Amino acid sequence: MEATDQKKTSYTQDAMTTIDSLEAFEKQYTRIPVEAIIKQDVLRLGVHFDEKSLEKGDYKTKDYFIFTFDHIPLQEQSETVRFRAPEEIKVSGGHFNLKPTVISVRLDHRSPYQVRFTEEGPALYLNDTNLGSVEFPPIPDWYRHRTESGKSPGEIAPVIEWGYLLYLTVFRNCQYFGKDEECAFCDINHNWRQQKMAGRPYTGIKSVEELLEVLAWVDKEDNTAKVYTITGGSVLTNLKKKNETDFYFEYAEAIESKFPGRWMGKMVTQAWEKEDLWRFKNVGIQVYHPNYEIWDKKLFPLICPGKERFIGRENWIRRIIESVEVFGPSHVIPNFVGGVELAKPHGYDTVEEAVASTGEGLDYFMSHGVVPRFTTWCPEPYTTLGSQPGPPLKYFLELLTVWKDTFEKYNLPVPPGYGEPGPGNAVFSVSAFMDVIGYEGR
Numbered sequence: 001m002e003a004t005d006q007k008k009t010s011y012t013q014d015a016m017t018t019i020d021s022l023e024a025f026e027k028q029y030t031r032i033p034v035e036a037i038i039k040q041d042v043l044r045l046g047v048h049f050d051e052k053s054l055e056k057g058d059y060k061t062k063d064y065f066i067f068t069f070d071h072i073p074l075q076e077q078s079e080t081v082r083f084r085a086p087e088e089i090k091v092s093g094g095h096f097n098l099k100p101t102v103i104s105v106r107l108d109h110r111s112p113y114q115v116r117f118t119e120e121g122p123a124l125y126l127n128d129t130n131l132g133s134v135e136f137p138p139i140p141d142w143y144r145h146r147t148e149s150g151k152s153p154g155e156i157a158p159v160i161e162w163g164y165l166l167y168l169t170v171f172r173n174c175q176y177f178g179k180d181e182e183c184a185f186c187d188i189n190h191n192w193r194q195q196k197m198a199g200r201p202y203t204g205i206k207s208v209e210e211l212l213e214v215l216a217w218v219d220k221e222d223n224t225a226k227v228y229t230i231t232g233g234s235v236l237t238n239l240k241k242k243n244e245t246d247f248y249f250e251y252a253e254a255i256e257s258k259f260p261g262r263w264m265g266k267m268v269t270q271a272w273e274k275e276d277l278w279r280f281k282n283v284g285i286q287v288y289h290p291n292y293e294i295w296d297k298k299l300f301p302l303i304c305p306g307k308e309r310f311i312g313r314e315n316w317i318r319r320i321i322e323s324v325e326v327f328g329p330s331h332v333i334p335n336f337v338g339g340v341e342l343a344k345p346h347g348y349d350t351v352e353e354a355v356a357s358t359g360e361g362l363d364y365f366m367s368h369g370v371v372p373r374f375t376t377w378c379p380e381p382y383t384t385l386g387s388q389p390g391p392p393l394k395y396f397l398e399l400l401t402v403w404k405d406t407f408e409k410y411n412l413p414v415p416p417g418y419g420e421p422g423p424g425n426a427v428f429s430v431s432a433f434m435d436v437i438g439y440e441g442r
């Protein structure tokens with residue numbers, strides 16, 4: 001995969017973002033809203049906070065809802081940052097006159113993006129340029145309760161996406177274990193260990209009863225959350241004497257029996273056979289996310305060795321397409337990890353090759369009415385891929401362009417369960433795919 005064309009963009013030669021480079025991208029990628037450009041760059045490079053900006057007010061801090069997402073190990077962060085960093089930031093105004101843009105927080109003190117204290121409130125800076133005022137997410141009222149066993153609701157049913165999504169990681173480990181099985185980008189097992197070492201209460205397997213206890217407060221007191229996701233690591237043998245589908249079904253059934261249709265139910269799991277999926281659909285689950293992570297045929301076994309060994313790429317893809325018969329095409333939304341096809345040592349050398357490969361997968365799925373979404377690959381230190389430079393911003397802008405073009409080519413509906421699309425509306429905080437939908441250019 002050697003780059004021979006001098007014009008191609010080498011993965012390894014990406015300079016840190018400056019205001020000049022952002023302005024150049026804004027002029028070049030006129031079909032991508034500037035909000036999406038900045039969101040992707042903050043996600044890819046991370047952000048840091050001056051401690052004074054974290055001192056004032058009550059706001060929702062990071063619940064570490066499944067992975068760390070931080071570029072820096074928890075032990076290397078100061079106490080203030082470790083326990084006071086907000087889940088997300090919402091940036092508005094500033095140099096580019098941004099519409100309100102919600103961005104997930106990934107801590108990295110090396111980033112050129114910093115949230116600073118100002119007399120008017122916190123603001124996001126790129127070096128010395130003010131990119132806009134910053135809000136931190138509100139704490140839902142129901143976070144004030146404690147479960148009978150003394151746990152915080154944010155430990156059992158955290159909200160993200162500015163309160164829109166209840167993220168229920170019911171199993172906080174994965175039975176794919178070690179570098180021969182774990183997905184190479186994933187730190188679910190290491191995150192669990194880090195949180196325990198940092199002294200944070202962090203339940204490995206959530207009890208159904210405790211989950212229902214917290215959801216009863218949400219049901220009574222909350223109007224912001226519209227969707228929940230049930231997810232967790234893979235179960236290869238059994239867990240609590242149940243196989244994988246039985247284990248996860250217990251949660252879906254319990255929630256939908258107690259609160260039928262109260263929120264839109266989504267499952268993020270491995271790709272299951274459609275025969276196993278019908279009972280989830282019948283009990284009330286509406287959206288299915290069998291994440292395929294990476295399209296490339298040669299890279300899939302290297303990046304997802306456990307999934308390759310136990311299920312296999314061809315089977316995985318077949319199951320995604322067949323699950324359309326159960327949920328309907330628009331309600332099957334498999335995720336891929338944007339940029340991991342550039343990861344060293346096995347990935348592509350150029351942005352062009354990476355986007356061409358991933359674009360092929362997008363076309364395949366979208367031609368079947370399935371709309372893959374993506375998250376932004378975050379090189380977390382304790383993963384198999386380890387700390388290494390993330391993809392250049394150009395990669396994400398090309399990817400957003402291809403994603404938008406393909407989505408529009410097949411005239412697909414807005415993916416359900418993500419709230420309103422478009423700049424200023426999108427609350428999906430770990431990539432900008434919702435920010436580009438419907439944008440008409442400038």
Ligand code: SF4
Binds near residue numbers: 174181183187
């Ligand atoms: S299947 Fe892969 S991505 Fe999912 S939790 Fe396990 S290691 Fe992580």
